[in-house]
Amino acid sequence: MSDTSVKNEESIRNDGRAGPLRIAVVGGGYIGTTVGEGFVEHEDASVVALVDIDESVLAEAGEELQVDSDSRYTDYETMLDAESLDAVLIGTPHTLHYDQILAAFDRDLHVLCDKPLTTDLDQARDLVERDEEREKVLMVGYQRHLYEAFIQAREVWNEEDREPRWITAEVSQDWVDRFEGAWRQNPALSGGGYLYDTGSHLLDGVLWSTRLTPEAVSANMHFLDDDEQVDGRANVTIRFTNGATATFSLSGETPCMREHIRMWDEQGAVALDSKDWEPSEYVEIDEESGEHRPRLLRSEQQTKAEAFLEAIRTDEEPVATALDGLRVTAVTEAAYESARNDGSFVAVDPDDVALD
Known part of the structure; x- marks a missing residue:
């Protein structure tokens, strides 16, 4: 990251205020916790919410990602409606990606989605077209x-x-x-x-x-x-x-x-x-x-979290x-x-x- 940090770029926050990006982790499994930890450790991001349908996974990942218990959800749409967010990290099974990306698009959020983008060709085409019309970042997790x-x-x-x-x-x-x-x-x-x-x-x-x-x-x-x-x-x-x-x-x-x-x-x-x-x-x-x-x-290799935040800060195309x-x-x-x-x-x- 350059010396100009995300928290000093007011324009990237959905509410126009300065401060770390507020990120929700969707899926408390391997991707959600490993990539999510990259956001937890970054000064320009904060994991503020988590969703998983398995309550035991939700509890374990919530502790690992330091998410308050009242910001842990078992329903994705409920979380999106309840929380004030800037971005989501999607680490769920492949066939769920499309609908979850669309829901984030509807709320004008930045999206980091694990691979593959989708498992349906028409859905992938649709996301490319929608992404071209948006000003927010959609990055795929091809490390x-x-x-x-x-x-x-x-x-x-x-x-x-x-x-x-x-x-x-x-x-x-x-x-x-x-x-x-x-x-x-x-x-x-x-x-x-x-x-x-x-x-x-x-x-x-x-x-x-x-x-x-x-x-x-x-x-x-x-x-x-x-x-x-x-x-x-x-x-x-x-x-x-x-x-x-x-x-x-x-x-x-x-x-x-x-x-x-x-x-x-x-x-x-x-x-x-x-x-x-x-x-x-x-x-x-x-x-x-x-x-x-x-x-x-x-030693200079970026993490997915760092690359995602940099794309948001610079308003440039993400690496994937x-x-x-x-x-x-x-x-x-x-x-x-x-x-x-x-x-x-x-x-x-x-x-x-x-x-x-």
């Missing part, structure tokens, strides 16, 4: 936009003579066993399976750092259910308008988490590797000098936008359609994924 490794990769592919042509990406973890019986494997709440959960980050990381425009998607999946809604493993291929291809391999059946991405052009490649949810390591590869490991300034969310949803929905239809390529609407 790889804050990782120095992905920022470095994005800078490489922003060079005039560089464009990735061949991309491989994989991610694995113990998702199937860990979340058996949890909402992440309930399609009414998750919207899908492993691809819509951890896989959403992998797709976004590639799409954001390369800026490529998807053209068509093919996929095959191992589904955990007879209705073919919840995948535990997936292989996805994306064809891009520049002729490049990306292949994604995702498994929720391994004993630990690993993520590996390689992006190649005629000059070389960038390689990004992560384990156990740590920010990615970064290597540049070229024919002449071999491997080069630039120094990553991890509604359009980023739409691009991922468009590719993900095409992948599920393909997997349910023998893996044939499914075209992606260019209006959903083009950056220009």
Whole structure:
């Protein structure tokens, strides 16, 4: 953050007064508490309300986030009507995001929503259109936009003579066993399976750092259910308008988490590797000098809370936008359609994924 703090910028408060932004946390689970703690610890924000349908979760998260007992709710709309707020952090199951974002929009609030933006393509399109008409911030919780490794990769592919042509990406973890019986494997709440959960980050990381425009998607999946809604493993291929291809391999059946991405052009490649949810390591590869490991300034890496507050203060586009969310949803929905239809390529609407 710059020396000019949020609390000195009166215009960002809904009531026009100075002071920390008043934030409500929606969902007292992992995202609500971990990202919410970032706001608790920030001098320019204050978590003033919390909502969760589970009263035991509500009590535990309320203590952790230091929310007064009379500002803890089990109904979202009741909280929005009762509390004076500037912003909401939405950390609820995927299929709830759209309605909860709309309710926040109706009250002219800033929104930080966990990924994915939505699990419905029409809803994602609608949010992009509505967001363009608003003056408040809508940020999606794709944290790889804050990782120095992905920022470095994005800078490489922003060079005039560089464009990735061949991309491989994989991610694995113990998702199937860990979340058996949890909402992440309930399609009414998750919207899908492993691809819509951890896989959403992998797709976004590639799409954001390369800026490529998807053209068509093919996929095959191992589904955990007879209705073919919840995948535990997936292989996805994306064809891009520049002729490049990306292949994604995702498994929720391994004993630990690993993520590996390689992006190649005629000059070389960038390689990004992560384990156990740590920010990615970064290597540049070229024919002449071999491997080069630039120094990553991890001490300067922003949290989601810091990035969200900075976007509000500066009135600039957040690091992960509604359009980023739409691009991922468009590719993900095409992948599920393909997997349910023998893996044939499914075209992606260019209006959903083009950056220009």
